Amino acid sequence: MTLQSDELAIYLPNGRVAPPVNPYGRLIANAGLYRALARYGGYRKLHFQSHGALPLDRLARELHLPEGAGTGLSAGSPLATEAPSRAGVLLSGQPYLSGLAWTRRNTAGDGAYSLVGSIFAFASATHREEMMESAMAPLQRWDALVCTSPALEEAVVRTFDAWEDYLRERTGASRLPRPALPVIPLGADVELHGAWAADAGARKELRGSLRIADADVAVLFLGRLSFFDKAFPQAMFKAVEEAQRRTGVRTHFVMAGWFPAGERDRARYEEAARAYAPDVVTHFLDGNDAGVVARCWAAADVFLLLSDTILETFGQAPVEAMAAGLPLVVSDWDGYRSIVRDGVDGFLVPTLGASGGRLGETLALLQELDAVSYAQYAGSVAQHTAVHVGRAADALSLLISSPELRASMGAAGRLRAREIFSWAAVVEQYKSLFSALAEERLRGAVAGGETNVAAHRLNPLRADPFETFRGHPSAVMDEDLRLRLAPPLGRGALAADPGVELDHLFPGLRGSEAEARRVVELLREAGSLPVREVLLAFPPARRPFVRMSLAWLAKVGVVDWLPAG
16 A cells, blocks of 8 residues: 555546536635646546546636646546545545445445545534534544634534534444544635736726725625625624724725625615715625626725634635735634734634523524524524624724735735645645545554454445345345246347337446347247346346346346246
8 A cells, every 4th residue: 555646536526626606615615626736736647536427628627727737637436436546545525425435335445545525614503414424434544524724623523522422322332433633724826816916907997996096995805795604794894984983094895795695685785884884885796706806806905804603614715815915804713713813914803602501502403403594593693693893993993094014914914825825735735634544544454443344335224225125026036036038028129119218217227238138039049047147148247237137127028037827
């Protein structure tokens, strides 16, 4: 087993790297990571596992691979585990590794390679349950769930501890291997954001179109304009209004993003802006327009994001703001505090959370019963999380009144982004993780244990349906069952009419039409044959498919399994 590989396998279920319109941060981050692995990873080949056809030319475009790039691409089915076994790792952009673990066990074995997933959000109870399935799935110590921040790691560890303690209480379990939980941040294209920010023409164009004078200050928010899963905006409106009042500098608040709920939420934001920032000019811009976003980085002077939602675990937009050389004012919240150094790159604004207790337990039970939506659940928590408006106004006032402070903090943030949050730096952390997991896998192989052949090769709750329900039919096609052609239909052709669509549905499990015709010929020549002898006429790799063809031929009336007469 080698500890280093020049190949990498990536699980890409929907076959797309480029994020869709109105993307969540996870999709943007995954696209950035995959492109960075192709650019900085030094891999000879990247192999992508997809549930459908994956044209390599489209994949190369979405990865931004230049002509003649040294990295080759290949694609295949998630059931084909040869490429992950060669690479030693299968990387997934999601944290749900249970299905991949069972597939690995069934096709290659627990010790064949490492599974690495990423946790971006941990707020949804449904998603947490899917993640915690890993405690019952055949995940091993050489697998990993990457946490994007120390705050997220703390929440995940706390949940693993509680869930495993419950399993011990409930089942008496004494051995619950847990995947590694390393902390690796998200990255940003530092060079690209730096170039956007330095574009003087773009700055002049956007500020001119928004009537932002040279002496005015533009405060930028960028992200989903969703109060329950990004930030209630009232604190930001109040802080910008107060900072403008204190400094006397005309201030514009630019909110670049998209409203997932459409015009209803836009009206709510506009109402809050009129109520809490009546003297500040607030602009709502289309954050789905890449050109608009690029010009925003050039036109802005300060970045503001006072998140209060449990959905946020890291914060890609603050990293991009640092790469663009903007000073930041962000809430002292989850991953933000691991990005921004208070007083160096910007300011962290204190936050206060409710203590929970009986009403928090009630909210949890309502979610358990699906009596509240995710928006109601996360929104209820955010609505009772405070961000200190006065401290936010203090920070904004300092930055608005001091171009020198803006420049020095922006420069410090740009350097930090380059050293820690550039995709090149993040890729090195992933490669170090892959090597550490390979060493752990090697130790497991030497010691035996989890790499031994396991009794259960499939998830018992998602087992082979033909085995699970074998008691339903009167008989099962075992190898001693004798087959013959059905007399009314044994005319030398298949009884399934090519024009009857229902006869030909769901063909994926059975063999080809040519193999079915060969079965008919064998039975005509012999009169009757046991299943075993029919299968011996075909190559070993095709026999499982031919076996299914036998059942299908019986279904459409070509083959009979009952004795004549």
